[in-house]
Amino acid sequence: MRRKCLIRPVALLFAAIALMVGYGTPVCAAGQSAESEPIEVVVTLPVLKDLAEHVGGPRVRVMSLMSGLESEHSYSPRPSDLVAVRKARVLFEVGLGLEVWVSSLVKNSGNSGLLVVTTSKGIALIRDHESASEAGPVPQDDHRAGNPHVWLDPENAKVMMRHITEALIKVDPAHAVDYRNNQAAYLRQLDQLQTELIERLRNVPDRRIVVHHPAWPYFARRFGLEVVGEIVRQAGAEPSAHHMQELIMAIRKNGVRVIASEPQLNQKIPEVLARETGARVVVLTPLPGGVAGTDTYLDMLRYNVTRLAEALEAAKPN
Ligand SMILES: [Zn+2]
DSSP states (O other), X not given: OHHHHHHHHHHHHHHHHHHHHHTTSOOOHHHHHHHHSOEEEEESSHHHHXXXXXXXXXXXXXXXXXXXXXXXXXXXXXXXXXXXXXXOSEEEEOOXXXXXXXXXXXXXXXXXXXXXXXXXXXXXXXXXXXXXXXXXXXXXXXXXXXXXXXXXXXHHHHHHHHHHHHHHHHHOGGGHHHHXXXXXXXXXXXXXXXXXXXXXXXXXXXXXXXXXXSOOHHHHHHHTOEEEEESOSSTTOOOOHHHHHHHHHHXXXXXXXXXXXXXXXXXXXXXXXXXXXXXXXXXXXXXXXXXXXXXXXXXXXXXXXXXHHHHHHHOOOO
8 A cells, every 4th residue: 555655656756757858859859750660561462462551551561562463373573572572571471382482582682681471371271172182292382282362251361461460560569559459440341341242142042153263262162152163273274175165064064154254364265165155254353453443352352242143143044
């Protein structure tokens, strides 16, 4: 009891001194400039830019190496990317062998203080096809270890965002509260949209689709879609005549009505498939910014689900 009474006047005295010292001085110039200088962040994919900007707000300056118009598999870094990585404090990647070019970019940048964060860590992966067991043991960094398009499930995006938040707190612990609050506000929005979009598709009776490349297993699982075929197994590859013939037969036989194309890949093949089968093509984007009106992650999710639902509803039985 007595001790508490002693502490108070001392604390008051310190507060008074702090006030007197601070009062009238031009607000600590050095501290001020450090405060206003944002953390330089580099990300590989635009989806990570959006998430990092939501967490970091004005405290971060984020540059995405890819724009959303390139395929996430065939990107080759430009000299300006090297410059960006060189001056960055943090780099966020998806991982899972998606951005195979990142490690050499980081190495060549000579930026030893760079914090590289793999945002897919801890996400339960969906394996691609059956090839893993047939081909023997799969190296950890190989794409076949798990499908890398994890961000297309909002639940996975939440995990990725938590990695981003923790990394920013590590670099800038003074603003931990801001980062956590920003994250919480965004996750509330994401939750709300997720519920709304699941509801949107629930009422669509036929939810079977053929997709362009294997970008959609996480998305399909979350939103209750059934992927019955893929035009190519790998982005950038061309389907064989035999595979096309098989797909055409499968679409006709099962009466699949919608083919999901992607703006980053060759548009002609899905169109040929549609012409041959009477199915309808809908353009979905696995990356924010791939189509007008999809610049943010939330906009991209809303666009993909809405367009798909409309296409599935509008398509006539063939
Ligand atoms: Zn892909």
